[in-house]
Amino acid sequence: MAPTQRIFTAALVVIGDEILSGRTHDKNIAQIATWLQIQSIRLKEVRVVADDPDAIVEAVNTLRARNDYLFTTGGIGPTHDDITVDAIALALGVPAIVHPEARAILESYYETRGGLTEARLRMARTPEGASLIPNRYTGAPGIRCGNVFIMAGVPSITAGMLDALSGQLEGGAPLLSETVGCWVGESEVAQLLGDTEKAFATCQIGSYPFWAEGRTGANFVIRSVSAEDLAACSRALIDALAAIGKPAVPGGI
Amino acid sequence: MAPTQRIFTAALVVIGDEILSGRTHDKNIAQIATWLQIQSIRLKEVRVVADDPDAIVEAVNTLRARNDYLFTTGGIGPTHDDITVDAIALALGVPAIVHPEARAILESYYETRGGLTEARLRMARTPEGASLIPNRYTGAPGIRCGNVFIMAGVPSITAGMLDALSGQLEGGAPLLSETVGCWVGESEVAQLLGDTEKAFATCQIGSYPFWAEGRTGANFVIRSVSAEDLAACSRALIDALAAIGKPAVPGGI
Numbered sequence: 110m111a112p113t114q115r116i117f118t119a120a121l122v123v124i125g126d127e128i129l130s131g132r133t134h135d136k137n138i139a140q141i142a143t144w145l146q147i148q149s150i151r152l153k154e155v156r157v158v159a160d161d162p163d164a165i166v167e168a169v170n171t172l173r174a175r176n177d178y179l180f181t182t183g184g185i186g187p188t189h190d191d192i193t194v195d196a197i198a199l200a201l202g203v204p205a206i207v208h209p210e211a212r213a214i215l216e217s218y219y220e221t222r223g224g225l226t227e228a229r230l231r232m233a234r235t236p237e238g239a240s241l242i243p244n245r246y247t248g249a250p251g252i253r254c255g256n257v258f259i260m261a262g263v264p265s266i267t268a269g270m271l272d273a274l275s276g277q278l279e280g281g282a283p284l285l286s287e288t289v290g291c292w293v294g295e296s297e298v299a300q301l302l303g304d305t306e307k308a309f310a311t312c313q314i315g316s317y318p319f320w321a322e323g324r325t326g327a328n329f330v331i332r333s334v335s336a337e338d339l340a341a342c343s344r345a346l347i348d349a350l351a352a353i354g355k356p357a358v359p360g361g362i
Numbered sequence: 363m364a365p366t367q368r369i370f371t372a373a374l375v376v377i378g379d380e381i382l383s384g385r386t387h388d389k390n391i392a393q394i395a396t397w398l399q400i401q402s403i404r405l406k407e408v409r410v411v412a413d414d415p416d417a418i419v420e421a422v423n424t425l426r427a428r429n430d431y432l433f434t435t436g437g438i439g440p441t442h443d444d445i446t447v448d449a450i451a452l453a454l455g456v457p458a459i460v461h462p463e464a465r466a467i468l469e470s471y472y473e474t475r476g477g478l479t480e481a482r483l484r485m486a487r488t489p490e491g492a493s494l495i496p497n498r499y500t501g502a503p504g505i506r507c508g509n510v511f512i513m514a515g516v517p518s519i520t521a522g523m524l525d526a527l528s529g530q531l532e533g534g535a536p537l538l539s540e541t542v543g544c545w546v547g548e549s550e551v552a553q554l555l556g557d558t559e560k561a562f563a564t565c566q567i568g569s570y571p572f573w574a575e576g577r578t579g580a581n582f583v584i585r586s587v588s589a590e591d592l593a594a595c596s597r598a599l600i601d602a603l604a605a606i607g608k609p610a611v612p613g614g615i
Contacts, residue, residue: 123408126566126568126585127568127570127583128391128395128408129395129404129405129406129407129408130395130399130405130537130539130585131392131395131396131397131398131399131405132539132583133570134392135388135391135392138381138388138391138410139384139387139388142381142382142383142384143384144384145384146383146384151382152382152383152384153382153412153417154382154409154410154411154412154417155376155381155382155408155409155410156407156408156409156410157391157407157408157409158407159406159407160568164406164407186548186549186569186571187548187549187552188548188549188551188552188555188556188569189552189555189556189559189567190566190567190568190569191569222547223550226549226550226552227552227553228549228550228551228552228553229549229552231552232549263571263572284383286383286385294475295439295440295441296439296440296441296479296481296482296485297476297479297481299440299441299442299479299481299482299484300480300481302441302442303441303442306442313379313443314442314443315379315380315413315443316439316441316443316444317380317386318439318516319516330380330385332379332383
């Protein structure tokens with residue numbers, strides 16, 4: 110499919126008390142953000158919510174309405190605290206059912222692993238009308254219902270589900286970026302950055318300071334959907350830094 | 363101050379295109395979640411939003427209204443893409459001003475570092491009526507306005523600001539937790555977990571599966587504000603696991 114200039118957006122709802130308590134350090138935000146960039150889909154907002162049906166319904170319904178795609182992670186295992194499928198069925202206004210194809214996958218997976226118990230059968234439940242996202246690691250599939258994609262909480266399992274979805278979702282104009290590093294305090298070049306950005310209507314410049322090797326530096330990330338403007342803006346920034354005696358490091362530090 | 367049984371809640375808004383693009387892996391969610399646990403304040407929700415005034419205003423106004431405390435990270439540096447102070451002033455319905463005390467701090471900090479330029483003076487701006495949160499690393503302070511706490515994006519700077527706030531905010535009944543590990547697939551014990559939780563009204567049990575050493579295991583985290591119920595529920599869980607031939611590992615695996 111040829112890329113169009115329309116921008117496709119996504120949101121992510123991370124579900125889990127263990128993230129909010131600080132017990133588990135989330136890895137899915139960065140993983141899904143990176144994957145979406147590659148699909149030319151912009152991640153617009155992330156929410157982390159508790160294992161609470163009302164909180165999940167509110168986040169899912171708000172964000173699926175204003176984005177092309179909505180992803181969730183967490184809460185699709187076999188135990189009593191895994192309530193994501195029921196909450197999303199509630200949000201979508203459909204019943205949660207045992208999905209025949211998911212049941213067959215789990216029957217086969219658990220055939221040599223003690224059989225498909227009632228608890229394990231919970232992992233075959235989906236909102237009515239859903240299709241499945243393969244999970245090559247542990248059988249229990251991810252779930253797609255309309256523009257909602259229900260993924261696992263365990264990052265390695267979600268990685269496999271993202272692999273299965275790669276190239277399957279329509280994306281828009283890719284957001285291109287170039288990074289220019291410089292050993293300079295960002296406050297010394299704030300005016301210069303603002304002026305450079307203003308001169309290129311399609312470009313945004315983000316400034317990310319750091320301290321390393323006992324010195325102050327910053328990386329400037331220029332983003333644009335236009336390859337031509339991106340190159341011109343990067344060039345202009347490198348020239349402007351050189352003019353004040355601060356050589357730029359193309360590609361960043 | 364004696365702890366009360368009222369539960370104090372907080373929300374966090376992480377502000378930054380660099381998180382949503384996957385370029386930067388957020389560390390502030392885990393850092394602030396952990397710090398809040400220690401202050402006996404419950405983190406209820408996190409939102410990650412773009413460097414966009416409307417998105418910031420919406421998130422800040424929704425979440426400050428329904429929590430005791432609201433924290434933000436990111437967007438308080440000297441460059442054009444640092445718009446947090448203006449967006450929060452807009453959300454609060456007050457002007458953004460140059461805070462005299464913040465100006466004095468920055469004048470002193472930059473006295474031997476090239477002086478207080480117009481760009482650096484941006485870091486002295488606050489919503490009107492704010493007080494300051496000390497930043498021992500780079501001068502530029504965090505900001506408190508009512509129940510809103512505006513922190514840096516750089517995690518080490520935010521860590522210093524959190525240190526300065528430690529013990530300063532009223533917290534409620536601490537949420538206690540105990541972890542019990544077991545070499546068992548969580549689907550084998552799903553019923554047992556649900557039954558154990560139901561037997562202790564003040565307790566919640568979270569189930570966190572993992573794969574390690576070629577085996578399936580899970581940690582079960584029991585949470586309660588009652589130390590007595592917590593101990594009884596942990597004991598009941600350990601006994602129930604032993605009864606099916608699965609010895610528990612107190613403290614978790």
